[in-house]
Amino acid sequence: MHARIFTDSVSFMDISMFRVEGMQVTITPGWKYKPCDVAVMYGLANPPRRSQQGRLRNAIYREHNGPIVVIESSLIGRSFNQRLPGWLAALRRRPLRPRQVHPYYRVAVGGALGDDADFCAENSPPDRWERAKAEFGIRLKPYRAEGDYILLVGQVPKDASLRGIDMVRWLHETAAAIRKISDRSILIRLHPSTRWRDQEAIVHACSTVPRVAISRGRRPFADEVANAWVCVTLSSGAAIDALIAGVPPICLSPASLAYRLCSNSLDDIEHPKKPEREQFMRDLCHSQWTPREMSDGTAWRHIFPAVEREMARTGGDSGEHGAGRSRVIWAVQADHQGYHRPETVLSPSEKQRWARSLALWTVAARILPGKRKRYLHRRATALFMLGRYGEAELVFSGVRSRNPDFPGGHEGAARSAEKLGHWGIAAEAWAAASRLAPGRKALAGHAAALLKLGRLAEAEAVFGLLCERFPAEIAGYRGLERIASERGDWPLALQMQDVIWKTLSDPDAMRRKVLLLVRLQRIAEAKEIVKELEAGSSPLAYLLASMPLLEATHDWATMSQLLGTNEALLLGNWQLLHSYLGVLGRLGRADEALDVLDRSRAGKEAARKKLRINCLIQAHRYFEAGECLRQIWEHGSIDEFSPELLSPMVSAAWEAGGPDLANVVLDRVDAEAPHTVAGELLRLSAIFQRTRLRSLNCLASSSESAFDQGPHIEQLVRDHLAHSPGSMGxxxxxxxxxxxxxxxxxxxxxxxxxxxxxxxxxxxxxxxxxxxxxxxxxxxxxxxxxxxxxxxxxxxxxxxxxxxxxxxxxxxxxxxxxxxxxxxxxxxxxxxxxxxxxxxxxxxxxxxxxxxxxxxxxxxxxxxxxxxxxxxxxxxxxxxxxxxxxxxxxxxxxxxxxxxxxxxxxxxxxxxxxxxxxxxxxxxxxxxxxxxxxxxxxxxxxxxxxxxxxxxxxxxxxxxxxxxxxxxxxxxxxxxxxxxxxxxxxxxxxxxxxxxxxxxxxxxxxxxxxxxxxxxxxxxxxxxxxxxxxxxxxxxxxxxxxxxxxxxxxxxxxxxxxxxxxx
Structure with a gap:
């Protein structure tokens, strides 16, 4: 089976990331339809559109015989940020379209409207609706018992959802029909993107209808619907917003997603239906998905039954395989090439499971005091797994104080403190845990915390004890090597690297040894080690040791050739992968680097994301990089932020959602950045980014205050350093x-x-x-x-x-x-x-x-x-x-x-x-x-x-x-x-x-x-x-x-x- 993703059906997002499972997938750019079994596209057919993009969409609808997976903008959670018109807009005689922010996108088979889309969403559970309410602060308001006017909502003329209806004529005829039925005043709200000439035509046409006022869409919709008696639409998504606001909509086109729920006739204008909304909202939330859910296959798996139904209905004859094709057999590919499940990031189902556990153990700890220690420990563990480290540390600390002989309480407190950068607490908690149960984990944690605090002599003693009790454990030897390096005792550091290599056969020890020799300008010794390893029995050790030497001499061609001919080792080792992608970037082969990254499973997820963003930016694929950054600020932990990514992240947020969204990203840094060196760098970087935002905001508002100096950055940095606690060491x-x-x-x-x-x-x-x-x-x-x-x-x-x-x-x-x-x-x-x-x-x-x-x-x-x-x-x-x-x-x-x-x-x-x-x-x-x-x-x-x-x-x-x-x-x-x-x-x-x-x-x-x-x-x-x-x-x-x-x-x-x- 063959699916094509027609990427040029949309210009403002990259839909190539949409994951289709169980089929061959071809990313298909260009302006012509090509045969396939399943077509994936953005948008709807719209014959009046004669642009290349419009012709492509029309061709897909016209020529494809089989399932069409349609991606479209969301209805719940979307927002519109108005932009001030400039001289270019004045020349075009068209207002600037509002900047739309879509955390979610509709995904369906066959279309995206009420009468053509199969969302596979009937009788959906409440989980996504509850999530949307929490995420966007949505509350279903009670239906209004009064209102000042009838709100008549316009749409963008020639929009696909109008299906050929003349919006100017429709607004006039609908306003006149309402006037015959009701004496209430009418407020016509124009879509903010309506061309000025169309606005003037609507004003002229409706001027003959008594008691009609016209809003040109500059005020927020929420303000104008708030005092409405009823909201009359053709197929606009405003009907959804009206339902949430407690204003009954009248939907006059089956294309409206609320058509089957609400009144469909102007005769109901004085007594509109006030339907039950809860299930409708649940179904609607199961029709829209985040980019992350589209890229990890969640959206595809949800709509797949609709794909099967459509293939059965059409016979699946796309012109590629013929009518005799067998029914598709779908299997979830859990280890699909190029997708790597992160070790520390929970899936939505895992988050739900831990959230339920948290609720259960919280209640259990209150009502079953006899087992309070066990239940509090489990509650703290759930908080830790959900990334709520501060709360977890407090609960674990309570368990420790009440149960000083319980190692689990000390260990949990230590791990939570590590996440928060509270190394003093971590060292003390690990010390208590190691006294009760002197195992490998507790000793290694205690020594690492002491090292973070700069207490080298104490750390050296604990690392030595770890080597003595667990001679096969590499952490002890690595710790002693690190302490030697911290002290500048280079002979001891080199000796420890030899011990690790000879005793534990750790190939990375040779990389570190060559790197140290290079930094000490002992190049001849480094070359001799690499030569010996080349003749040895560990190709991985040879490759790892070669990297620092080739980097020092900037011999990128040899480095590329050496790594490229050892792909099996390269794809499984993070150090080699990182070096190779850096070389490809320097050689202008960033797209090739992305392909290699997708085929590798090496590295932690946060590091892979950062590397992927670097490669995308080097490949000038800025939209995709922006989407990756958006996923981090929306769904990632603060650990995934970094000083290097904050600048592109703020720029992407500003372009996607204006100053408000950019400030949301910076507010999160201020609130969540830990008191570590990385957190310190993030907070300092936020100072510079806020200064840039001031200039950008003034510039966007055409204010000469954009030329104002404002507070000097050196003073802002000094104030920050004077009042922030700083990071240990x-x-x-x-x-x-x-x-x-x-x-x-x-x-x-x-x-x-x-x-x-x-x-x-x-x-x-x-x-x-x-x-x-x-x-x-x-x-x-x-x-x-x-x-x-x-x-x-x-x-x-x-x-x-x-x-x-x-x-x-x-x-x-x-x-x-x-x-x-x-x-x-x-x-x-x-x-x-x-x-x-x-x-x-x-x-x-x-x-x-x-x-x-x-x-x-x-x-x-x-x-x-x-x-x-x-x-x-x-x-x-x-x-x-x-x-x-x-x-x-x-x-x-x-x-x-x-x-x-x-x-x-x-x-x-x-x-x-x-x-x-x-x-x-x-x-x-x-x-x-x-x-x-x-x-x-x-x-x-x-x-x-x-x-x-x-x-x-x-x-x-x-x-x-x-x-x-x-x-x-x-x-x-x-x-x-x-x-x-x-x-x-x-x-x-x-x-x-x-x-x-x-x-x-x-x-x-x-x-x-x-x-x-x-x-x-x-x-x-x-x-x-x-x-x-x-x-x-x-x-x-x-x-x-x-x-x-x-x-x-x-x-x-x-x-x-x-x-x-x-x-």
Whole structure:
């Protein structure tokens, strides 16, 4: 049997995730119907629609002979967020359609309306209706005994549910018919998406009917139905809302889902039916499903009886298999390839079971005091399984205090405390449990909690006891290895890794040993270990040990080949899977990475979700990534949130449901983030996201308050650190972030032009862009450079960190040039001079710096520690070496200008630019996208780390050969010429040379990669490069009315505005 999912039947969601079980499934894009046994589509047939999408839907209905599974918008739980019309809407003479938020979608066979859909929902149980009431705060109000008017509800003209009825004519004729029957006043509510010309036609047509008022749908429906006597509809879903509000509907078309329940004649207008609603609501809730339920097969399994009925009725002749096809045999594939049941996430049925257990044991503990200990313990266990860790900890603590000799109470309290990051309580509870029952689990838990608290000597003793009593248990040896690493006792750490490998044959021990040797710059020893393992009997150990060595040398091609030829091991090991997907992303093969992830079962579900979202964003499949993020904020635990995902999550929420939904996500972070390092990072990230939302909200309302500075972010961060309890063991990292906040406060007081947060504050991004425009207008030399962690590794370190400087430099140069060149004193001096002479300097902003330092100790050996030290060095040097006249901004200014859509305004204004880049196609991309002229392109070799993913550039190394050649080419007269530069650390020096020659140099960094289709940065950075829909137009409109920022517009326009003549 063959099912096709016609993905282009809808443009605003990806229905390829709809899971069909027991059949071959083909994802079918395009605008033509193709034969199959079962067709899955979004929407309804509508002959008046002549768009490609409309023709596709019509073709499926017309040509398919067999079951059609239809997905449509929901009726219960939907919401409409109004948007203010802008200049584009005015030109189209059509109001902006409200932004609809649909947590659920109808799924049926044959259609989606009352007379054509089979929802398999008759006489449904109450569970989903009770869930919907709780989720959306729904209460069935008693039927009204009075009302001020008759509410007549319009629909979008030419909508599929009208089936050819002229809405203008229908509203007029229905209003006239009501007037003959009733003297009550009539309020006609137009659909908010009705075209303005149709609105005017309706107003004109109905003006002949006495006592008729018209609402254009700008007020919430709930306000207008609240005082209605009756609600008259054709086939609108407003009938459902009216039933909930206690207003009887009259449904005049069988297409209405409430047609069989309610009055169907205007003759009933004074005495409408007031039907029993409870069962109808239950049935309706079993007709709509969340995207998660559609993707995990729940919706398919529910409607499958309707699929079978339709196949029996049609004979199943789709034109693909013929009429003689046997009846479909359906079997649930519990282990369907590509679907992995999470270890820690409960299914709906499991949640229901634990909820029932919770209710049972709560009652039992009250009425059977003789067995109170057992029942309280079971109640606490149910709370824990439902993710209510705070309540579970309290109940377990009560069990402990009343029953100190009961190990289960101590263990439960310890596990709950671990979930909450209460490591002191966890350590004490595990200690009590291990005294009563000194087993493997209790000893390991006690030692791990002590390690979290930094009590290394005590943890070492308990881990040693664990090794002694349970010599085959790896946790004891791993714990001793970790303690050696925490102390910087590298010989002992390497010795413990050998013990684990030789005693327990743990292949990951060799990966950790090679990784540590690489970080210690003992590359030769690492290579020798890998060579020995290659000849050994454990292919998994060889592969795991090879990864850190190949990553250190950025040998992505060898890494890809090695892992790709060992797929069986790859698919079963999380470390290998994670490494391989990272390599595929760097090589521009993100779609292939998603396929590999779907075929693997390795890893915890939360980590798999994060990795999947990364791959989707790298593949530019932003809608699917947004759906994954929505599932996390709607259905996931706070453990599934992460600082890396919060920015794309808030952006997705803002695009899906506006500021209200975005704030719901951030409110959850504030309320639920644990007092751990991850929780601390989440709460700090929420500060930055709320600041961005303020600018977005003001922009959407066309308010000039979008240009207001508001509270400075460094002060907000300082206040947060002063009043939040913080995470255990991270106080020194918090002190480092406080120190940077102090530096930013001093810089703000000493620099008139200090704009450190342009990614979050629109005003700051516009200020920097205006500086560029002014330099261009006045033919004034300008150098805009950005300093990140890499540049910081070439600058002086603080004395206490100087010990790391040499190894950090070597690792950074390996990243840039593959170790083929070294920064000498002359090059370091030129970098410092480039910073001192720059007109605009981008510093590491507080968002990136706080994430880097709180995530990694400044004394850590790995990449995270090196990045944190580099960021700090960049801030320190720039703070003491930039001119007071220099503009200070963020090193992410290139991303900021992209997020706010300012590049779309600024680049066309510049007219002609020259390029220094490793991307040969960048000039064509910019010329096509912005209509600018490309004067000269200077190609340089790419950064070694990313070279395998870019088109190779023949020739000598970037430094010193290409660097020296460019010195000669950039020494001429460049007055007024604009250069966009994407050339790493050396690009900062190129900016200085161009400025000295009279030119304008803009360091665009990884923006060039993104414009050319390469995602070389993190998910946070990639999302920042994407401007939300409509933002560029809103920024352009708002800037045109601002005395300073109008300079960003094309020269002829801005000149008129500045002269006070916008005509």
């Amino acid at each position: 991270a106080e020194s990292r918090r002190d480092a972030v406080r120190d940077i906040c102090g530096i930013f406060v001093r810089l703000r007081s000493g620099h008139a032009d200090f704009f450190p947060d342009p990614s979050f504050v629109l005003n700051e991004a516009l200020e920097v862009a205006t500086c560029i425009a002014e330099a261009f207008d006045e033919l004034k030399p300008l150098s805009l450079i950005r300093l990140g962690d890499g540049e910081g590794c070439m600058l002086p370190y603080r004395p206490e960190l100087e010990v790391f400087r040499e190894t950090d430099r070597e690792a950074t140069q390996q990243t840039w040039w593959g170790g083929a060149a070294q920064v000498d004193d002359a090059l370091e001096w030129q970098l410092k001079e480039a910073i001192r002479s720059a007109d605009v300097v981008g510093l590491p902003d507080l968002d990136r710096t706080s994430r880097g330092i709180l995530s990694n100790s400044l004394e850590a050996l790995g990449d995270g520690g090196r990045n944190a030290r580099g960021l700090l060095a960049s801030i320190d040097f720039a703070a003491g070496n930039t001119s007071k006249q220099a503009v200070l901004t963020s090193c992410h200014i290139h991303q900021s200008l992209s997020f706010w859509g300012i590049w779309d305004v600024l680049l066309p204004r510049l007219g002609a630019v020259s390029l220094i880049t490793c991307h040969a196609k960048l000039g064509g991309v910019l010329a096509q996208r912005h209509g600018i002229t490309i004067e000269t392109v200077h190609l340089v070799p790419p950064e070694h780390k990313y070279a395998a993913g870019f088109a190779s550039i023949a020739g000598d190394a970037h430094y010193p050969h290409a660097f020296t050649r460019l010195r000669d080419r950039l020494s001429g007269q460049l007055r007024g010429r604009v250069f966009l530069i994407s050339a790493g650390m050396l690009g900062k020096i190129y900016c200085m040379w161009i400025r000295q020659a009279g030119g304008i140099a803009i360091d665009i960094g990884s923006a060039a990669d993104f414009w050319c289709g390469h995602d070389t940065r993190s998910v946070v950075d990639i999302v920042t490069y994407r401007s939300p829909a409509g933002v560029a137009e809103q920024v352009r409109d708002l800037a045109s009315e601002h005395s300073r920022f109008a300079r960003l517009l094309p020269l002829d326009t801005s000149a008129k505005l500045l002269l006070g003549n916008p005509a």
